[in-house]
Amino acid sequence: AKILVLHGPNLNLLGTREPELYGRVRLDEIDAALARQAGEAGHTLESFQSNAEHALVDRVQAAAGDGTDFILINPAAFTHTSVALRDALAAVALPFIEVHLSNPHAREPFRRQSYFSDLAVGLVCGFGADGYRYALDAALTRLAVPAR
Ligand code: DQA
Secondary structure: OEEEEEEOOOHHHOOOOOHHHHOOOOHHHHHHHHHHHHHHOOOEEEEEEOOOHHHHHHHHHHHOOOOOOEEEEEOHHHHHOOHHHHHHHHHHOOOEEEEEOOOHHHOOHHHHOOOOOOOOOEEEEOOOOHHHHHHHHHHHHHHHOOOO
């Protein structure tokens, strides 16, 4: 299967960005670990980060025609703002897991609202960079036993 990993704004700064909240692991390290994990299970994985809402919308739209089977997405700040990115995921109707490094429910009230959670297969949050590994594990399990 083909898995697409999408990272929203400011996640390119992981490693140095508010490390007390987001840890010290860099995004390229997260992506390399995910590609290895997927490869070992016989799947392919591609990662894409953008600070631009339209670029993420365009990448989701492209996923409908490029063989993507499953999406892992950390929409970052767009979690709380982007109807457009939500609508793109609804339009392509690909299953996705929402990932957050921090636990948004333990932070400012404005982070409690997500435009994605009700469409997601599930959520992983609060486990730092490890959360991506857990999310990919869940995705691979689900791909092995199709629910539909
Ligand atoms: C985040 C949580 C969001 O509230 C925040 O805007 C981010 C990162 C996380 O991974 O914990 O940029 O998605």
